[in-house]
């Protein structure tokens with residue numbers, strides 16, 4: 568496991584953001600892609616608002632959170648700041664109303680029930696929400712997301728939910744030090760996206776890649792990378808805290 572030093576000042580955050588951005592740009596350039604086609608979504612789970620305020624001062628305008636309760640609390644604590652919140656972790660239907668109230672984006676859609684619950688709340692609030700369909704590309708039981716072969720049928724259900732703007736797909740690669748296996752997960756998601764584009768030309772986005780593998784993800788076509796530890800520092804809790812029985 569790489570260890571990432573925690574940024575403690577605005578300058579350190581600015582330096583970490585610039586370093587990650589430079590590696591994103593270099594990875595894009597290696598495969599002939601425009602750096603501006605890759606969006607950096609900083610992931611701030613477990614980081615308290617005092618430090619998040621430094622990151623915002625250093626230029627973060629959007630933040631990703633894995634857990635709805637934590638995201639909701641922070642969005643309230645930081646309501647004075649101009650930050651767009653992305654929920655990137657599994658959602659239970661009973662929390663859909665929270666996401667509908669404060670989130671700008673939801674990247675972990677993997678059931679019709681959640682789509683329905685979100686749409687109902689969004690219609691009431693008169694809002695719409697960008698969503699990504701989460702796909703389990705590693706076939707690990709510990710991962711949320713649709714099985715790849717369930718994606719086409721799922722996509723056919725989504726036009727009924729008019730408050731959801733379906734932008735594309737999200738995945739977590741296999742946790743492996745074997746880069747070839749990680750890369751294979753990203754390729755799989757890209758293949759799913761390419762086939763879906765034939766049906767709906769709006770499904771362009773590919774959210775894939777985290778601190779340990781975002782450069783590989785960009786080489787395989789990521790349009791959004793979700794990076795936490797490389798910006799905020801190593802987390803104390805193991806990943807198994809965020810993904811059921813996984814890690």
Ligand SMILES: *Cc1c(COP(=O)(O)O)cnc(C)c1O
Nearest residue numbers: 610633655777778793794795796
């Ligand atoms: C935590 C998290 C990330 C970022 O992981 P880091 O190792 O901190 O870069 C990305 N995606 C999801 C869904 C996460 O929960």
